[in-house]
Amino acid sequence: MEKKEILFGLGEPNDAYAQYFDGQSYLNRLTETGGPMANVTFEPGCRNHWHIHHKSGQILLCTMGRGYYQEWGKPAQELKPGDIVCISPEVKHWHGAAKDSWFTHISVEIPAKDSSNEWLEAVDENEYNQLG
Numbered sequence: 001m002e003k004k005e006i007l008f009g010l011g012e013p014n015d016a017y018a019q020y021f022d023g024q025s026y027l028n029r030l031t032e033t034g035g036p037m038a039n040v041t042f043e044p045g046c047r048n049h050w051h052i053h054h055k056s057g058q059i060l061l062c063t064m065g066r067g068y069y070q071e072w073g074k075p076a077q078e079l080k081p082g083d084i085v086c087i088s089p090e091v092k093h094w095h096g097a098a099k100d101s102w103f104t105h106i107s108v109e110i111p112a113k114d115s116s117n118e119w120l121e122a123v124d125e126n127e128y129n130q131l132g
Contacts, residue, residue: 007039019119023097046096061106065097067080067103070093098132
């Protein structure tokens with residue numbers, strides 16, 4: 001993967017949130033106002049932990065590679081460029097790269113008063129490894 005392939009730029013190592021990820025991710029903040037947006041890039045095998053957006057939602061606009069999104073109690077769904085995921089408030093979920101592919105999405109935060117993120121447990125390694 002070449003950096004020029006990443007439509008909105010690789011950004012910097014996602015050190016601020018590294019404790020909530022398994023593997024290396026990168027963050028390039030695109031906007032801070034309105035609906036804050038960031039380009040998030042995952043190295044192969046990288047994914048975030050289960051988490052919940054309280055009082056707000058999130059939209060993922062997939063731009064490169066292959067990844068997954070999963071809601072608690074549902075099967076994981078494969079993501080590819082052009083896919084859009086609308087995540088409702090209070091839904092426990094995770095997202096990240098496939099084992100063999102870089103993956104990039106634009107994360108759009110839906111503004112809401114007193115919103116917060118609750119970071120939870122890591123995705124089960126055995127379950128993740130069963131994904132295609």
